[in-house]
Amino acid sequence: MPADYDKGAYPEPPRQTPVVDKQTALPNPALILSKLFYYSVDLPVTTFRDAVDSIRAKNKIVYYHQKFRRVPDLTECKEGDYPCYYEAEMQWRRDYKVDQEIVKVIQERLRACQQREGHSYQQNCAKEIQQFNEVTKNFQSRYGDLGAYASARKCLMKQKERMMAAQAQNA
């Protein structure tokens, strides 16, 4: 079976299984339906999965996450050195993808928290909300309106504009 998710980031709510206090002789329809579901759907699916897993266990293969070396940035390239530009561009693209995935993970955590807490999410998920706001604000300021043809150069120019604005504001 695939590895379980991070229990720290997505804490399970406390179990609220009530104590069985049957006061009637009538059968419990919820119990009947759950047993029905178990025997008609859950059991066949689990046995199929176990069978396929036992077949697959003989030919196990693994895959890895590739680790890329850091190359000189666009700011560290000499002017006119196009291969250096290309490497910096590729590194920036990989970093852009990684940042997009980071934002997606933070969004997923906020969504899970809201689902868990229900109507009291605004006070119980304050940490997730603050984290989400911070991460999205930073993402917007760095990669915000670069558009579909975003490149390392355009991002660098945006950073320059930001620094100029900050300097103008300080002065």
Add this chain to the structure above:
Amino acid sequence: MVGTSVLRSVAAFAARLSPLKSGNTAANLLTRAIPRTDKVVVRWGHGKRLFVIKPSDYYDRRFLRLLQFYILLTGVPVAIVVTGVNIFIGEAELAEIPEGYEPEHWEYYKHPITRWITRNIYDSPVKDYEKMMAAIQIEKEKADMRLTQLEVRRHMRQQGDGPWFQVPTLNKELIDNSPKSSPDH
């Protein structure tokens, strides 16, 4: 066997082969050929039995039949292969890169068919990267050479002491200077 359908002629042939079987006598075969339409019990249920006249749907049905055939011709083997791969080999599991081990480029993908494709058909991403960098380097050198050529042109045109922009003129040795040698000729 005049005026009989294929089935009836086959039945007659079968009757020839085994003439003693019941139901295979000539009387039976001949009576089978001429049913009495007014005395026959026709069970059509309710509603009038109609002879519907409509245009031929042979070509439409033939098209759909051929479409089905050609789609399934490659579709079924592909489906069998993909199902077999998913059941017998299955997707890869994520693992940490062991110390001192450099994974092959196809070991970075999850599905076994993707791994096969990147292993046997595609070039490795490292090779693609290097190819792109080589192309960029060649273009850079071409651009630099073109710029220097323009620079050299400019210099040669201005200074005039280079090999370019030489205009061929008459050979000075061919000029006959004898009429010009004495002043008052």
